[in-house]
Amino acid sequence: MLSAARVFGLILFALPALSAYGQTNEKLLAARFAGPCCQERLAAYGRTDEKLLVIAGEGVRATELSAADLAKLPHRTVRAKDHDGEEATFEGIELYDLLKSVGVPFGTRLRGDKLSLFLLVEAADGYKVVFALPEIDKAFTDRVILLADRRNGKHLSAAEGNLRLVVPDEKRHARWVRQVVRLSIRRSPS
Template structure:
């Protein structure tokens, strides 16, 4: 049967068409992944991709990198710590005076376009301390049916952030915001919400039922705060999601900003009761009802963080909901593979 030869030019056109389609379509058919691309806010010279051999070599050559997760049914996933892995290549923003990592996040994407965001702070041992891993073995054997690697987030209520057929890890970073200064008197919920709303101490207290939380971790052990749920407050403004994209909420994050320019990123999947389900309070008083004083009228309180109060953003001025751009790294990485394949097909045997 006659077979038409496809030129490198045609492969290039096909690749570009695929990329444009991928950027405009929420998902495409999943294929079994054999490598993932790594990009974004990383040090120059960082590896561009990892396959199974490279991932296993990373685990063998980096002390403490290999981690396991044991499920309630007895299954054991083996892989590398997502936090430590990304930390090996992460760039430092020298313009940020304190806790630069709180501005970092990663978008994990599968070959079907499914994606989930993780803040780097939620995995960091000094803050959220979640044991999320890039798994490459299940019960001692290579993964079957979920690609050579997948994300496993054992602390999540549901497995929505367990991205299978892992194809891309893209690290993002929030640039340092110029300081406004002073004690805050209001903040605004904005970004990808149906309606932007500004709150002062009176309207915040009236917006939702008050909650009182006790902090049992340093540096605020023994403190208590009164406020409202961050997740519930964001939902009052109506988080905008695409109903055509499965778990679209997992591709979004919120940036909390203080008047001094201090910021912290929270993945909405970390806050969502169906997934990470962590409790974050937008506090407007201490546990006895007294004002927060020089912390402004409102402060984020993250009672589950283990060692530092770094995500306690004081003098709150804004809560901005942001959606990640669809698969910038995955599309380019996949396109490069298609182009390389096309060039190999086009090259005549010697």
């Protein structure tokens, strides 16, 4: 049985592209996702079993998430200025919640040698960025980092991919990764 986090991650990456090929199975989607929010998120997608996001690394449960997995996770909305300076509303999963669900040591568990762990975010085009875990942990900060799947009520554009990071409080958008496909927990070399 797939966890909600696993289902959620796989959904976001491949579904918009597949819907263009007419592979949507509305009866299957309606049977699996009875809640209105899940049905709405899945309506534009085709195959829900395609892997969208892989989460792996030190001390976490390796997880592959589909569009269906991602749709089941709690979503949040944030307003932020995009790369072009235009105000936009982004909807998605808070990165903290997603990582916590696979066993990332947050809260009182994030201390000592675990403070040398970091998150490596990888995009489909090979672009990579790093976040120290305290930058994400609610015990250290009130910052919100969103793994977004919607902008202004619509699915992300093809250029943005199925998933993108949104970091509203950063002045530069260098870590607003488009086309996110992998999240890895790594340890800084000693």
